[in-house]
Amino acid sequence: MTPTSPHSVEEYIMLHSVLGLVVTVVAVCSADVCRLPSHLWCSSRKTAEDCQVTQQCSAHDWRHQAAAPPVNLVLYYEALCPFCKQFITDQLYPTHVKLDGDILNITVLPFGNAEEKQEGNKWIFTCQHGRSECEGNLIATCALKTTSFNSTAYLPFLNCIETAANEHVLWPAVLKNCAVRNHVSEADIKSCMKSDEGNELEHEMGVATKKEGVEYVPWIVINGQHTNATNQEAQDDLLKLICKTYTGPKPQACTSTLTTDLSVSYKHPQ
Known part of the structure; x- marks a missing residue:
């Protein structure tokens, strides 16, 4: 039976934390x-x-x-943060490509250090890197909804838009290009961005981010735990961290990275 799509960000996080069990x-x-x-x-x-x-x-x-449950990774980030961009394009997406969902379960929440206030029935967002970042966050949030929060479907798109993200980014052109290249509906994302539902969903991303107590981005949670050391380890070599954390039989992608690490650390006797 295919699980139904989550109706809130909390359900989204909870659904992904139990996948595979x-x-x-x-x-x-x-x-x-x-x-x-x-x-x-x-x-x-x-x-x-x-x-x-x-x-x-x-x-x-x-x-x-008999295999172990997947490692659960939750990423709190914002669209124009340079370190978030680097983590997504250099670590998160490549690791996702190398490891299937039985090994790594990914959840992303685009909000970061943004602030919000309610005016009437709408939420107004103020982002650390300006209005363009708020637009990028909303594009990503609506991409999650459009792909039914399926990381296999939205991560290639997210990687694409983050590759193009910079302070002068023209989001409409990036959205169009990345949607076509990654088989995501540009029309559905645009519709979501203009809708009350999209506005509310971005608000829920903010609520979940504040509840987590995010102090900086990227903020990376592994199996429900966040430490500064693990956060840095994930940014340095996520594949190695996931392979080390996963308690089941190591897939081939892990064998190569762990073998390399062992060969570097081993010293021949004098």
Whole structure:
């Protein structure tokens, strides 16, 4: 069953914090086990034994189920922060490309050091790097909504717009180019940006950012924890940090980075 789209930023964060942790319990009578659909034969060791597929389940399904939960990474950032741009384009997106969702689960919240006030039914935002940054934050927030908060869909787009982000950026041209290149609806993002829903969603990004107690950006949370040391480690080499943090079998992308690290740190005896 595909999970429904979150209706708030808090639901967005909560949904991403539990992805990959699905447990299915199937109760059956011994005499009827092999009347089960084949996709349930590996639901328990007893069922697999009765259906004579223990070896196959052990080699595939159970090995996958035994894997550790993904590392949860939450990024609080703002569109025109140079260090945020560097982290997204040099660390976050490349690491996402190398590691699938079973290893790394990413959540991003575009707001950063912005401030807000309510005027009537609207929220008015003031951003650290000016009005252009507020526009960039809203583009990113609406891209999240347009892609149903699916990181696989929005991260290529986010990487694209951050690659172009600078103090003289022309957001309409960047939005058009990045939407076409990454198969994201430009029209839907523009509609969201003009809507009350988009305005409210950006406000919710702010509420979540303030609740986290963000003091600077990029503010990176790994498995629910933030420290200055981990934040710097993520900015220096995110792939290495995620590989070190992940407790399951290391994928090939991790093997190369961890092997390199070991070879550098090892000293031959004199």
